[in-house]
Every structure is written in C-alpha cells, then in structure tokens.
Amino acid sequence: MVVMVPFPAQGHLNQLLHFSRLIAAYDIPVHYVGSSIHNRQAKLRLHGWDPLSISNLHFHDFPLPPFLTPPPDPNASIKFPAHLQPAFDASLQLRKPISSLLHSLSLITHRLVIIYDPLMAFAAQDVASLPNGEAYAFHSVSAFAIVFYLWESLGRPIEIPIQLSDLSLEGCFTAEFEAFLRRQYDLMSFNKGDLYNTCHAIEGSFMDLLGQDKRHWAIGPLNPVTLGSSCGRHKCLEWLDMQLTGSVLYVSFGTMTSMSDDQIAELAIGLERSGQRFIWVLREADRGDIFAKENDMEVSKAQAQAQLPEGYEERIQGVGLGVIVRDWAPQLEILAHPSTGGFLSHCGWNSCMESLSMGVPIAAWPMHSDQPRNTMLVTQVLRVGLVVREWAQRHKLVAHTTIESAVKRLMASEEGIVIRNRAKELGVAVCQSLANGGTSRAELDSFISHISR
Known part of the structure; x- marks a missing residue:
C-alpha cells in the first residue's frame, strides 16, 4: 500500500x-x-x-x-x-x-x-x-x-x-x-x-x-x-487544428509567476512583431486557495485585458496571429498537438518534462526556484532550447526587441531548425524510455x- x-x-x-x-x-x-x-x-x-x-x-x-x-x-x-x-x-x-x-x-x-x-x-x-x-x-x-x-x-x-x-x-x-x-x-x-x-x-x-x-x-x-481524445476540447485546440505543423509558439509562465504590467506590454509587442503564431496563457498567478477567487473571475479577466496594449487582442485575432487564454489551459494537449513548434516557458521542471517528452523545444525565461538550473540544463547541456533572459539580468525589463529576436531564433531560423530537430530526437528517446x-x-x-x- x-x-x-x-x-x-x-x-x-x-x-x-x-x-x-x-x-x-x-x-x-x-x-x-x-x-x-x-x-x-x-x-x-x-x-x-x-x-x-x-x-x-x-x-x-x-x-x-x-x-x-x-x-x-x-x-x-x-x-x-x-x-x-x-x-x-x-x-x-x-x-x-x-x-x-x-x-x-x-x-x-x-x-x-x-x-x-x-x-x-x-x-x-x-x-x-x-x-x-x-x-x-x-x-x-x-x-x-x-x-x-x-x-x-x-x-x-x-x-x-x-x-x-x-x-x-x-x-x-x-x-x-x-x-x-x-x-x-x-x-x-x-x-x-x-x-x-x-x-x-x-x-x-x-x-x-x-x-x-x-x-x-x-x-x-x-x-x-500518449493522450486519448477528451470530451469538451478547449477552444484553443480548435484554433491549433487550423495551423500548420510546428508553426505555433506556446507561451506560459506556470502557475506561480507574476509579471509587471510593463513587462506584459513588452512581451505582447515582442510576440506580435515576431510574426509567429502563438497561444499565450495570460492569467494571474495562483493564490494559496485558488477557489477563494471563483467569484472574481470576470474582474481578473478585465485586469488581464487592461494590461495589454490598447486594441491588442482584437488586432492579433483579426489577422489570425494568436490566441490569448485567460482560464486554465490544457498544457499537455497543447504541447502534444502537431501544430505546436516551441514553448516560451519559465522552465519549471513540470513544464520542462512535459515539453521534452513531447519533443517541443524551449525558449527559457527563468523566474525563480530551480528554474535557472533547468534553463542551463535545457540550453547548455541538452541544447534543446535557447535563453530569452539571462538570470544575471533578472532585475531588468526584457525589451520587446529581445523577445522578438528570441522567438524568431527558435521558430524561424536555421539555428531554430537545429534546436527543434534535436528536441524531436530527444522526445523520441524519452518516449522509448517508457516502453x-x-x-x-x-x-x-x-x-x-x-x-x-
């Protein structure tokens, strides 16, 4: 027992x-x-x-x-x-x-x-x-x-x-x-x-x-x-169904990370200017009791919307560039989807293992805890990712130009192709370890x- x-x-x-x-x-x-x-x-x-x-x-x-x-x-x-x-x-x-x-x-x-x-x-x-x-x-x-x-x-x-x-x-x-x-x-x-x-x-x-x-x-x-079919699929998965293989960047910083309004604005601009399709999970970090806020959900959504540049969400949706998710996202299903080609992540270990097991490379932006070490493992040891923001620069605002450059490197460059192929190979090896x-x-x-x- x-x-x-x-x-x-x-x-x-x-x-x-x-x-x-x-x-x-x-x-x-x-x-x-x-x-x-x-x-x-x-x-x-x-x-x-x-x-x-x-x-x-x-x-x-x-x-x-x-x-x-x-x-x-x-x-x-x-x-x-x-x-x-x-x-x-x-x-x-x-x-x-x-x-x-x-x-x-x-x-x-x-x-x-x-x-x-x-x-x-x-x-x-x-x-x-x-x-x-x-x-x-x-x-x-x-x-x-x-x-x-x-x-x-x-x-x-x-x-x-x-x-x-x-x-x-x-x-x-x-x-x-x-x-x-x-x-x-x-x-x-x-x-x-x-x-x-x-x-x-x-x-x-x-x-x-x-x-x-x-x-x-x-x-x-x-x-x-290997994921079975689930009833009541999240709407972001339906959007993923319409995208090209490996063309979408998944953006999520886990359940315990908070960004300033200024940083969220820079991230929004960087993603848009990269020209790469994306799914961005934008929600407040968990509280100790996540159910204590059930009645404040609409307030939370309004606050998240206010953090974005004016007209941003309508603009990116209008051209089919991206989807913003403000509720709980089905991360495993997103990472397993053939249209997902990269993960902009805080590098929490749970997210790392889910991403690597699905063969998805990581653009690493460590925030706290073990995440700087995980970033080094992913980028320097395994070489299945790249660094968006170095740990030594953690107190500085990450400019939208830096974010745009990192996204393009991962999703639309020769360097990115090498990283993505290596991630796919590692994903196969990880799955074989379970057989x-x-x-x-x-x-x-x-x-x-x-x-x-």
Whole structure:
C-alpha cells in the first residue's frame, strides 16, 4: 500500500498525482492525501486521464485552519511567490491527520510505503514510528538542480563539466521560504531512497553523479506521453487544428509567476512583431486557495485585458496571429498537438518534462526556484532550447526587441531548425524510455519490486 504526500503547489500536486496513476497500474492501492482545497485543485486541473476511473486510487481530504490568500505582487524584486507562504505554512498542520491515517493503514497492510515531497517532510515524519513503514522522497525538481544544490553546499568539491559557476541561488527564493526548506530537509533522516521525475535520456550523467550511497530511481516522465481524445476540447485546440505543423509558439509562465504590467506590454509587442503564431496563457498567478477567487473571475479577466496594449487582442485575432487564454489551459494537449513548434516557458521542471517528452523545444525565461538550473540544463547541456533572459539580468525589463529576436531564433531560423530537430530526437528517446525495455520502465519496475519484496 502506498501513501502520496504532495506539497500544495500546482507543479508538485500534478507530478505526484501522475505518479499515483503509474503505481496503481501495478495493482497497488494508492492513497493521495492533502487538504480538501489542494486535492480538489489537483483533480480539477489534471489532463490526460481521469482520476475517478482508477478504482484503487483513493483521495483523503483533510481540512486546514484558515490561512491568508493574498494576491501575488507582480512588482516584487524576487519573483518567488511569497504570497503563497501562508498556504505552505498551513500545510504543516496536516501532520496530525496524516499520522493518524498512516497508523490506521499500517494495521491492514504488510508494508506501508510513503512517497512524500521533501517540502512535506514535517507532515510525513511519523512514518518513522511505524514498524512496517518506509518513506521515499519524490523530488519534483531536476536531478541537475539537486546536483547543483549539493555541489554548492559542499563547497564545490569536484569539477563539473559545464559552467555552473555562472549560476547562484541568489534571487531564487525568499528568505522565509529558504528557512522553511531547510527545516524540512533537516527532518529527512527517515528517508529510505529518492525518486525523480526524469529519465536517463535527459539526465543520465547527473543521476550517476548522485552516487550509490542510497537508492535512486529515475522513473519519468510521469505525465502521459500518449493522450486519448477528451470530451469538451478547449477552444484553443480548435484554433491549433487550423495551423500548420510546428508553426505555433506556446507561451506560459506556470502557475506561480507574476509579471509587471510593463513587462506584459513588452512581451505582447515582442510576440506580435515576431510574426509567429502563438497561444499565450495570460492569467494571474495562483493564490494559496485558488477557489477563494471563483467569484472574481470576470474582474481578473478585465485586469488581464487592461494590461495589454490598447486594441491588442482584437488586432492579433483579426489577422489570425494568436490566441490569448485567460482560464486554465490544457498544457499537455497543447504541447502534444502537431501544430505546436516551441514553448516560451519559465522552465519549471513540470513544464520542462512535459515539453521534452513531447519533443517541443524551449525558449527559457527563468523566474525563480530551480528554474535557472533547468534553463542551463535545457540550453547548455541538452541544447534543446535557447535563453530569452539571462538570470544575471533578472532585475531588468526584457525589451520587446529581445523577445522578438528570441522567438524568431527558435521558430524561424536555421539555428531554430537545429534546436527543434534535436528536441524531436530527444522526445523520441524519452518516449522509448517508457516502453518495455526502456530505462524508465525498468527503474519503475525496480522500485515496485523493491517496495513489494
């Protein structure tokens, strides 16, 4: 029996829910635990499969004490979503109900396996008191980011074959979240092994650098790579159906990124002047409780429209240049669509894995967290993308001319053709890793065998 303990942020919730599907396919009961708010969020936004169709996947919705849900600050100097900290802190109150569930489940199974996000170590730590309990950390970031973090914390003890010295952790997190992170990692003495949403085709050398002192499994990508037909297709997919193969740039900065009005205006002009077709997801970053704003949806849409240059949306739609999406976009389906030829992205790991598994190259614009490291992996190591804005320039407004140039390089240049072909080749290798005989399939089989021993 397996219990999943995700961290309450969209990219983290999504990855462990996808992992739940894979484990349930081995006829192992899976219990996905979290607050009622965040479990609802995870299910509502899921694409590629229906969680209600899996009989041995069980959701446990726990209440949280009231917490503040302030709006994001698009003008903050550090782009990490500080406004979500109250939700993160509130999630620590899940320790008691999770502990109670673990103890009750341990009585009815031979072995109870807890797969937890390291940022939820506090809530999962009582597994150590169970005689038949085992805990495994699921890292929702790249192996490359973990290697970088360990390398930095150990004082850069060995030579790394790329210019990691160009990067620092400065500006990636708020001081409050760094303290939160350290408290969680300090508790992980109960950990028995580590799981990564990656594969050897993408990060084999960095998985090797993590060493053999503990068990490590690279079991990604977790997202489906073959999507069935879905009822009620999003209208942006109908627009994609009418475009040429590989001609559309998908633009999205995830659920935790906020841009200033000035930057949104520059991005809008840059996209328009590039002359490349695009789908742009333009919406406010998530609040701690995404449902607290349900009644403010029209206000949010009006605010987003006001951020654009006057007449912009009508102009781009009038010439068939682009579509702006202000609600939740079906990212997996967009990336899997044959008309999609590139992804202008913040380089969150969830987005990276979805894009790379679909063979779509990335124009990287890192904002916070692990995104600068992911950008380096995508652009310098894998060479399946290019950089729009260097991390060292993060405090500066990115001019529309810079954005226009980057889009044209990716979508309409000889350099872009090479990058896009390399991304397609990598996408094939990633999909092969999931097939019978593939490395990710073998590692998932190995993990299942280990916990079923």
